[in-house]
Amino acid sequence: MEPFxxxxxxxxxxxxxxxxxDQIIPxxxxxxxxxxxxxxxxxxxxxxxxxxxxNPDFILNQPKYxxxxxxxxxxxxxxxxSREHAPWALQDYGFKVIIAPSxxxxxxxxxxxxxxxxxxxxxDKVDRLISASQQKSLHLTISLERQTIIGNGIHDHxxxxxxxxxxxxxxxxxxxxxxxxxxxxxxxxxxxxxKS
Amino acid sequence: xxxxxxxxxxWENHVVxxxxxxxxxxxxDLHLVHEVTSPQAFEGLRxxxxxxxxxxxxxxxxxxxxxxxxxxxxxxxxxxxxxxxLEKNCKDFGVELADIYSPMQGIVHVIGPQLGxxxxxxxxxxxxxxxxxxxxxxxxxxxIGTSEVEHVLATQTIWQKRPKTMQIKVNGKLGFGVGAxxxxxxLIAKFGIAVGTGHIVEYTGEAIRNMxxxxxxxVCNMSIEAGARAxxxxxDQTTVDYLKGRRFVPKxxxxxxxxxxxxxxxxxxxxxxxxxxxIDADEIEPQVTWGTNPSMGASIGDVVPDPESFDSEEKRQAxxxxxxxxxxxxxxxxxxxxxxxxxxxxxxxSRFSDLKQAxxxxxxxxxxxxxxxxxxxxxxxxxxxxxxxGVDKVFIDAGFEWRQPGCxxxxxxxxxxxxxxxxxxxxxxxxxEGRQGAxxxxxxxxxxxxxxxxxxxxxxxxxxxxxxx
Ligand code: SF4
Numbered sequence: 001m002e003p004f005x006x007x008x009x010x011x012x013x014x015x016x017x018x019x020x021x022d023q024i025i026p027x028x029x030x031x032x033x034x035x036x037x038x039x040x041x042x043x044x045x046x047x048x049x050x051x052x053x054x055n056p057d058f059i060l061n062q063p064k065y066x067x068x069x070x071x072x073x074x075x076x077x078x079x080x081x082s083r084e085h086a087p088w089a090l091q092d093y094g095f096k097v098i099i100a101p102s103x104x105x106x107x108x109x110x111x112x113x114x115x116x117x118x119x120x121x122x123x124d125k126v127d128r129l130i131s132a133s134q135q136k137s138l139h140l141t142i143s144l145e146r147q148t149i150i151g152n153g154i155h156d157h158x159x160x161x162x163x164x165x166x167x168x169x170x171x172x173x174x175x176x177x178x179x180x181x182x183x184x185x186x187x188x189x190x191x192x193x194x195k196s
Numbered sequence: 197x198x199x200x201x202x203x204x205x206x207w208e209n210h211v212v213x214x215x216x217x218x219x220x221x222x223x224x225d226l227h228l229v230h231e232v233t234s235p236q237a238f239e240g241l242r243x244x245x246x247x248x249x250x251x252x253x254x255x256x257x258x259x260x261x262x263x264x265x266x267x268x269x270x271x272x273x274x275x276x277x278x279x280x281x282l283e284k285n286c287k288d289f290g291v292e293l294a295d296i297y298s299p300m301q302g303i304v305h306v307i308g309p310q311l312g313x314x315x316x317x318x319x320x321x322x323x324x325x326x327x328x329x330x331x332x333x334x335x336x337x338x339x340i341g342t343s344e345v346e347h348v349l350a351t352q353t354i355w356q357k358r359p360k361t362m363q364i365k366v367n368g369k370l371g372f373g374v375g376a377x378x379x380x381x382x383l384i385a386k387f388g389i390a391v392g393t394g395h396i397v398e399y400t401g402e403a404i405r406n407m408x409x410x411x412x413x414x415v416c417n418m419s420i421e422a423g424a425r426a427x428x429x430x431x432d433q434t435t436v437d438y439l440k441g442r443r444f445v446p447k448x449x450x451x452x453x454x455x456x457x458x459x460x461x462x463x464x465x466x467x468x469x470x471x472x473x474x475i476d477a478d479e480i481e482p483q484v485t486w487g488t489n490p491s492m493g494a495s496i497g498d499v500v501p502d503p504e505s506f507d508s509e510e511k512r513q514a515x516x517x518x519x520x521x522x523x524x525x526x527x528x529x530x531x532x533x534x535x536x537x538x539x540x541x542x543x544x545x546s547r548f549s550d551l552k553q554a555x556x557x558x559x560x561x562x563x564x565x566x567x568x569x570x571x572x573x574x575x576x577x578x579x580x581x582x583x584x585x586g587v588d589k590v591f592i593d594a595g596f597e598w599r600q601p602g603c604x605x606x607x608x609x610x611x612x613x614x615x616x617x618x619x620x621x622x623x624x625x626x627x628x629e630g631r632q633g634a635x636x637x638x639x640x641x642x643x644x645x646x647x648x649x650x651x652x653x654x655x656x657x658x659x660x661x662x663x664x665x
Contacts, residue, residue: 016517017510018389018489022628027607031261031274033235033281035342045630050616074510076390079423079489080628081607082325083233084341105359105393105425106325106339113343161357163218174343175246178351181213181221185249185353188212188223 001115003171007096008141011133012059012068019073020080021107025089038085039092070140072129073100078107087111097142099149101126112164115171117144119158129154144169199464202430203361203396206336206461210319212353219357225318226335227348228304229256229291231282232609233323237346238285249352251290255313258282258296259303261609264572264599268296275610289349302575302601305329305543309413310577312442316431316458321348326543326625328419332412333439334431334461336396339420359396359425360470366401368478373659375553376411377545377623377642379403380418381483383475385493392424395471398463399429403477409438410547417544418625421490430462484530484621484655485640487518488629493640494530496657502526521629522637523617531655533639537620538569538650539632540643541599542606545623546574548581550643555590557647557658563595564653570597570612572604596650608633621649 029041046058054061060068071090077100078086087110090098096116101123103111111118119142121129132138132152140151144165149156167174178185200208213221227250234256241247248254261275262268270276279296286293294300300307305326308314316334321327323345330337340354348354370379384391397419404412412429419427429435436455439445446454481495492515494501503515503526519526524533540546540554551573563569571591573579579601582588588598605612606624608631614620616635623646624631627638641649648658 017514020489020626020628022626022631026630026634027609028634030232030609031272031278033239033278035236035239045634050634076393076423079389080325080420080626082323082339082341084236084323084343087341102390102393104390104423106341110341110343113341174355175244175347175350178221178347178353178355181353184213184221185223185351189352192223 001171001173004115004117004144004168006141006143006145007117008139009069009096010065010067011070011072011129011138011140012065013130013133014059014071014073015130017074018076018079021078021083021086022080024078024086025083030083030085035088036092038089039094042089042093064137067094069094070097070099070142071095072126072133073098074126075101075123077103079104082106084110087114087116091116099126099129112167113174115168117142117168119149119160121156121158125156199467201361201398201463201467201469202334202428202461203336203398204467206317206319207358209317210336219355221353222319222356224321224348224352224354225253226308226313226320227254228308228320228322228327229254229345230260230304230322230324231258231278232260233342234285234345235278235281236342237323237349238289240346241289241349246350248289248291248349253352254291254349256282256286256291257294257301257304257307259601260603260607262296262602263610264602264604264612266600268600271611299576302577303543303546303603305417306546306574306578309333309409310442310575312439312445315439315445315454316435317461321354325420326417328424328427329413329417329543331419331427332409332416332429333435334429334458336426336428338426359394362392362395362397362424363469363472364397364399365472365474366399366403367474367476368402369406370403370477370480373644373662374480374482375642375644376407376414378480378483379477380415381485381490381493381640382480384418384422384491385483386475387422387473389421389489389491390423391473392419392422395424396426396428397422397424398469399427400463404429405432408549409434410549413547414544418490421625431458432462482642482645482658484645485627486522486524486530487515488521488627490625490627490640492518496530496645496655498530500524500526500528500530531657534619534654535621535639535649536567536618537614538567538646539572539605539620539622539624540570540646541572541574541604542624543574544625545643546572546578548578550623551578551582551587554643554647555587557644557661558594558596558651559590561594561651563650567650567653569595569650570599570605572599573601575601605632607631608636614638621646621655
């Protein structure tokens, strides 16, 4: 996993509550056995019509959001299916940071494992980011170290669990870290005589 | 000792490592694997020269992608690769696989309990959000992503921040014709799809105690639709009786010993939860969802709601959008909504008692003209039992398609797809836009209500149909 440092990018707002992972990546694209290449299918049923033509009304298809890398969304983002293909698609498309008032638990964990920073911010602050980015191009600089969101007159602080922060900043491989506890795992197995 | 909830006991029993400022490292007793969320995890192991730590605690099956036609031929080459990949991975890493020809094959959350792999006191994970189903046994069970699947394969553990606890108390008794599915749909309609976020939910109360294991599984299955990290029910004699004699459950004296330990896991009298909510079972009517998330539901006697009647702009917008997608006008009686397809299946409602209930409604009737109706049993074992008891015949005679086990139209990854613009009465768990096929419109219902809709061609109150004959 790549270490997460300071990040600067263009904001794209998705002004809907309860965006589920079936919308982020529909099931017909879950058959691939690789981790990459899912970006082309991101929000597929919203981005394209039934004949595969671009839907000009959908926000990601509007030229001014073409290179967006920070997604701002509403409550309970990423609910539903546990598919990690959702963060893979977001990341492959170019999103590195998501800002929303709240997330579904599994989606939140899945983002973390892929080095995507998911920021939880008060609903009124998210409101401001959404309207600012709807009016004109909004570029933000996000410092994970300082826990700040800065740009176009915006100066917000965000909270993050210190352990998550450390894992992201160092880009640590979870499995390698856990293997450091090998002795404790073995001891647990012996004590509990874990049998299948 | 201070009285503890079952969630507290399960958690404490599985902590391998605890350290201030970090999540806990938990041991995983059972890891269920399927074809869609595992290929990248096995690939990760290969790339890093890692092995599966406990193949003996890992069990795989194919369900999401598999065809449900009798000859089981996969036409889609990409699905074929995904299924082959799981076969190869299981072989290479020594994991037991119930493949498409195995008598143990079925939907992962149906076969785990059926085979007795799922037991009270275990931690159970699977790369699938409906892993919450297994909580019905008093197992701590939750869905994980593919990176976590890889982590569990490699280490048999997972890092987890301890969720809060929530009690959902279901008072009273469910009425005639009202089932576990109606209860969980009514609960989500009342409290919303995020009520459980960050919590392990335990269902308690008279109505839960009166339920069979299969009904309890239906309730716990949809915990994730209420946003919960996991759903739990304290084990009791019903749990013990269900497990006795199952394939992977201890036998003889070892069983008696295990059963005693299982019963001791139940929440202690006087234990405290972080939050408690209550619902009265007596008030629940058969449910039908009209929108694009599971909380957008109503009783059979209700009408499609008016967006203007909701209190926030956010909600009004969401409901307007949902009703546009579903092509429904506010004020339309639920029973006037016509349907094109009926799907009875999925990890929520494809067990033997579900099929039997539906068959009771169907017996002596015929599927309404122009309606396509499918029965997809949850596992080979259920299919076999239904065939032995002649339940399949009731459906076939009535004009239903009788299929092979799999996830099928619940998520339409195989050929079982609801066509664009068509409306489906489905016993599955999600009615998201496009869930059953691009442009498809899903209404979630119980098996009995799905059967009633199949006969009538529109939604109907099953209590009236069963009464009539
Ligand atoms: S039946 Fe549906 S919800 Fe259940 S595991 Fe299969 S796809 Fe998921």
